[in-house]
Amino acid sequence: MASFLLTLLATSAYAAPAASSQPPAILLTYNYGGYPRIQADIAWGTPAQKTVPTIFDTGSSGSGYTYHYTVGPCNKTVTNFYNWSVSKTHSKLDTKKGYSFSYGGNGKIVQAPSSINDSFSFANTKWPALLNNEVALSNWTVVTQLDDGCQVPESTFDHSILGLAPICPVTSGPSFRANLLSQGKTKSSSFSMWFDRVPKSVKSSYQRTAIFGAVPSKSKYTGELVRLKQNPPQGAFVGYYVSTPKLTATSITKPGKGQNIGLSDKSVKQCLLDSGTGQDRLPFSQEEALGVTGLIKYDKDAAFLAWNGSCDSIPPTATLNYTFAGATAGKSVTVAVPIRSYARGEFDEIPGVDTSKICGLSLSLDEYGDCTFGAPFFTAAFAVFNDEKKQVTLAQGGVSTGAADGPSGLGPITAIEAGQDVSGSV
């Protein structure tokens, strides 16, 4: 029996006795190896139980979709991360609301027959626990995966997802941000997130902070904080879309003037900003990008873009620059993403890959019909998602420090009121 897969699709009341100057905050990491994405390591219950790596997903909302599925031959019991009955802070189990969730084009279907409220806390205990959060508890999940002989261990699947896409009028499933707002813990559904400076060692974990209903001071970004119009596709969509940016790059070994890289598919008008995706998957010409930068295509047992050398040997200053048009005429913002941010070990395990000679990148070009900025992009972007104004506000991030210090490392904070532009933005 598949049992107790925890689905953190949301949480609610931030009832910690914190100073009003301290917004609800979540510490996030972006690790090296496997298929890393941005995650929050959350431990549920009091005392804190086993830490659940939780995907921090701006591309899912927690809303139910319609889906069709069939159950395949592989049948596994998953690790139990949260046994609510032994927590001192849990609420009554709610079995009246049942939830179903679907991710990745119905590649994962999660059934959660019950929900409960409890505290969750972080591995870094300088960050306070968030109290009374609502979570859907799953006991049954169907994952679509090619797996002859049922060899893939269950532990490689997502255990928990924190859906952060815009709040929908009709939500099925607990919504973290909607609950913060309804509980008066934030004044708007806006939230800010940014990464600290790129760590020196290429295999270190990146540290990131998300705060809800507030924006930190300019010390967390450089240049202007520019408002972009959200530009969703027609029809049904979930997540944050902005107009396709321009890409400029230069030779990694002999840097010169930035050169424009053309689109591989000019019909792609918008890009999804999705921190729950482990790659940047972009409709820019691969041939042009490789020609300009000197990156290579590895094409043996697997094909992927790579740096011809160890990941350590990528110059820290080498970047891909994405320039987005602002909502205000004449304003634009460039997010320079270090090539090192794409070196997250995604292809290290592929037989034949010698990591002393080749560094696989979590970057896919020549995409057709699609554009997604995932976790690598977010390492360099300071982003504020402002639903009420239908804006995404961006600046160059990856310049700050302090995530490891807890709330004291946040610096001054300004609340974002509903329907207002983000403080300090242009």
Ligand SMILES: *[C@@H]1O[C@H](CO)[C@@H](O)[C@H](O)[C@H]1NC(C)=O
């Ligand atoms: C999965 O395995 C459990 C325990 O062996 C069994 O009770 C259950 O019927 C199986 N489910 C499916 C769909 O095969």
Ligand SMILES: *[C@@H]1O[C@H](CO)[C@@H](O)[C@H](O)[C@H]1NC(C)=O
């Ligand atoms: C759990 O939290 C939600 C959202 O704040 C709230 O509506 C609900 O009443 C709480 N449930 C329990 C059992 O406390």
Ligand SMILES: *[C@@H]1O[C@H](CO)[C@@H](O)[C@H](O)[C@H]1NC(C)=O
């Ligand atoms: C949860 O804890 C209770 C109380 O200790 C125990 O009886 C139960 O077996 C535990 N459930 C699981 C799935 O570990």
Ligand SMILES: *[C@@H]1O[C@H](CO)[C@@H](O)[C@H](O)[C@H]1NC(C)=O
């Ligand atoms: C999950 O829990 C529901 C409600 O308790 C139950 O009806 C269902 O059979 C359970 N499913 C599995 C696979 O254990």
Ligand SMILES: *[C@@H]1O[C@H](CO)[C@@H](O)[C@H](O)[C@H]1NC(C)=O
């Ligand atoms: C990318 O942007 C950075 C920071 O704005 C700048 O220093 C660098 O010269 C730019 N590189 C290219 C290739 O445009």
Ligand SMILES: *[C@@H]1O[C@H](CO)[C@@H](O)[C@H](O)[C@H]1NC(C)=O
């Ligand atoms: C990678 O670098 C090595 C050593 O400098 C060189 O011999 C080889 O041709 C390069 N590979 C590609 C695909 O450029």
